[in-house]
Amino acid sequence: MKKLRLILGDQLNHDHSWFDKKSDTTLYIIAEMRQETDYVRHHIQKVVAFFLSMRNFAHYLKNNGHQVQYYKISDSNNTIELTALLSNLIEKEKITRFEYQLPDEYRLDVQLKDFCKTLKIESQSYDTEHFYTSRTELTAFFKGKKSLLMESFYREMRKKHNILTVGDLPLGGKWNFDHQNRNKYKEEVPIPFPLQFETDVSEIVKEIEEQNISTMGTINAKNFEWPTNRKQSLEVLNYFCEHLLEHFGTYQDALYTGHKYLFHSRISFAMNSKMIGPKEVIDTVINYFHANQETIELSQVEGFVRQILGWREYVRGIYWKEMPEYKSKNTLENTGKLPDYFWTGKTKMKCLQHALSQSLDTAYAHHIQRLMVIGNFTLLTQIHPNQVDAWYLGVYIDAIEWVELPNTRGMSQYADGGIMATKPYVSSGSYINKMSNYCSGCHYNVKEKLTDNACPFNSLYWHFLDEKKEHFTNNHRMAMMMSLLKKMEPSELAATKEKAISLMENIENL
Numbered sequence: 001m002k003k004l005r006l007i008l009g010d011q012l013n014h015d016h017s018w019f020d021k022k023s024d025t026t027l028y029i030i031a032e033m034r035q036e037t038d039y040v041r042h043h044i045q046k047v048v049a050f051f052l053s054m055r056n057f058a059h060y061l062k063n064n065g066h067q068v069q070y071y072k073i074s075d076s077n078n079t080i081e082l083t084a085l086l087s088n089l090i091e092k093e094k095i096t097r098f099e100y101q102l103p104d105e106y107r108l109d110v111q112l113k114d115f116c117k118t119l120k121i122e123s124q125s126y127d128t129e130h131f132y133t134s135r136t137e138l139t140a141f142f143k144g145k146k147s148l149l150m151e152s153f154y155r156e157m158r159k160k161h162n163i164l165t166v167g168d169l170p171l172g173g174k175w176n177f178d179h180q181n182r183n184k185y186k187e188e189v190p191i192p193f194p195l196q197f198e199t200d201v202s203e204i205v206k207e208i209e210e211q212n213i214s215t216m217g218t219i220n221a222k223n224f225e226w227p228t229n230r231k232q233s234l235e236v237l238n239y240f241c242e243h244l245l246e247h248f249g250t251y252q253d254a255l256y257t258g259h260k261y262l263f264h265s266r267i268s269f270a271m272n273s274k275m276i277g278p279k280e281v282i283d284t285v286i287n288y289f290h291a292n293q294e295t296i297e298l299s300q301v302e303g304f305v306r307q308i309l310g311w312r313e314y315v316r317g318i319y320w321k322e323m324p325e326y327k328s329k330n331t332l333e334n335t336g337k338l339p340d341y342f343w344t345g346k347t348k349m350k351c352l353q354h355a356l357s358q359s360l361d362t363a364y365a366h367h368i369q370r371l372m373v374i375g376n377f378t379l380l381t382q383i384h385p386n387q388v389d390a391w392y393l394g395v396y397i398d399a400i401e402w403v404e405l406p407n408t409r410g411m412s413q414y415a416d417g418g419i420m421a422t423k424p425y426v427s428s429g430s431y432i433n434k435m436s437n438y439c440s441g442c443h444y445n446v447k448e449k450l451t452d453n454a455c456p457f458n459s460l461y462w463h464f465l466d467e468k469k470e471h472f473t474n475n476h477r478m479a480m481m482m483s484l485l486k487k488m489e490p491s492e493l494a495a496t497k498e499k500a501i502s503l504m505e506n507i508e509n510l
């Protein structure tokens with residue numbers, strides 16, 4: 001019997017039980033596919049990071065005695081569609097059994113299921129052995145419950161996996177230290193220099209360019225800073241524990257022009273490609289905390305654990321619960337078009353200019369930049385969620401649909417009508433001013449609403465609430481804002497709406 005085992009680009013799990021045994025009759029296939037580079041326009045750094053990590057993983061397997069067939073994007077015997085490549089190899093190598101790990105993306109899941117139905121040989125799928133939860137665990141947990149609150153799912157995960165617990169109770173007496181984690185960064189403590197790998201990726205960039213793959217953003221090919229192998233992924237984790245964890249929670253929501261990464265871990269790419277696992281990340285952080293309790297507070301650690309054990313597993317569960325309908329939800333019926341500065345960063349709004357330029361330069365923005373600056377703007381200007389999704393899915397190094405879609409369409413754009421978020425994440429300029437140092441250097445004035453140089457967020461915010469008010473009438477979390485809207489003088493509301501409409505009509509010039 002000769003077995004073919006498929007490893008997708010985001011399945012680079014060194015610890016998978018597939019690799020416990022070596023076999024001359026098992027052939028692994030890893031392939032850089034045109035269908036993956038072309039289904040959305042990706043950031044150049046994202047394509048490079050995936051291809052290089054895949055190549056490194058193939059080397060690792062070969063060095064450990066496994067048989068690997070690797071296809072580069074430029075290989076003449078590569079194909080556009082994955083299934084055509086698999087069919088060719090099955091025929092050429094006289095394969096008698098096909099195996100694959102369950103894809104995290106719905107699109108690939110359907111493609112591989114359909115492919116297996118066409119095969120005359122046996123086939124089987126396997127778990128990726130990466131997540132804490134199965135695809136269906138969240139659906140089972142919330143069965144019969146009215147709301148899909150992340151917090152209740154997170155507490156269940158803490159208890160189930162004995163993480164920061166004493167018996168069934170939370171360590172430190174509280175499940176959630178979120179209220180301690182919302183500080184503005186005022187340079188009280190220095191931000192450590194970010195760990196960067198300075199890998200020379202010129203060759204791979206040249207290959208991508210020669211294939212005419214359409215990408216966005218920029219790259220410094222001589223100094224590529226993202227981790228692309230297991231060793232570097234572990235370095236990112238250790239660097240986080242030693243230098244960033246101490247203040248992670250405190251400044252988790254801070255926005256600051258002086259530094260791109262603040263105290264964020266930048267571990268999402270290493271995790272989403274599965275070079276490192278969530279259990280490994282959480283165990284390492286908690287062990288570090290126990291060994292360094294004089295410097296690391298529980299609130300910092302809990303804040304980090306919540307992101308991975310809570311949010312990351314939660315969005316995956318929502319994705320598998322709600323797909324495929326989720327991908328076309330547009331509850332607020334938004335129809336706008338993204339302005340060009342989403343691909344250039346050239347806007348007079350300092351907050352957006354900083355978050356967009358950083359995204360285009362590094363393929364990275366932290367969650368408050370994604371949620372309260374960029375996502376806030378696209379929701380207030382009523383951009384179609386398809387456009388917003390495509391941009392987010394392309395631009396970020398860690399963007400894979402299972403995690404991008406619920407965060408963007410659900411959490412950020414409220415296009416799912418409140419499945420993910422209990423209220424839309426929108427704000428006027430005052431929130432951005434409270435959490436950042438953006439406004440002091442901005443062309444616009446955050447205190448103004450109607451003047452020529454008034455902060456655009458201020459009128460857009462009230463116009464959005466007024467336009468979409470029928471969606472929020474029964475939402476108690478919106479009650480206070482709705483009551484303020486009602487109390488607004490009709491003449492003031494009319495002027496505010498007129499201003500917002502004119503801004504939306506001139507969105508390219510903001």
Ligand SMILES: Cc1cc2nc3c(=O)[nH]c(=O)nc-3n(C[C@H](O)[C@H](O)[C@H](O)COP(=O)(O)OP(=O)(O)OC[C@H]3O[C@@H](n4cnc5c(N)ncnc54)[C@H](O)[C@@H]3O)c2cc1C
Binds near residue numbers: 266268368370371399
């Ligand atoms: C609109 C929007 C789109 C997003 N798109 C993505 C995406 O495509 N891919 C992605 O991995 N994350 C996404 N996130 C979540 C979050 O912004 C990133 O995980 C985080 O910024 C990655 O940087 P980091 O590793 O430094 O994270 P840290 O701030 O250091 O957090 C640690 C880890 O927690 C996990 N995490 C934190 N928040 C979330 C979340 N909301 N959902 C899932 N995991 C989370 C990530 O794995 C992250 O690496 C999105 C958030 C928003 C608001």
Ligand code: SF4
Binds near residue numbers: 349350438439445
């Ligand atoms: S004034 Fe308004 S547009 Fe300018 S940085 Fe502040 S919030 Fe952004």
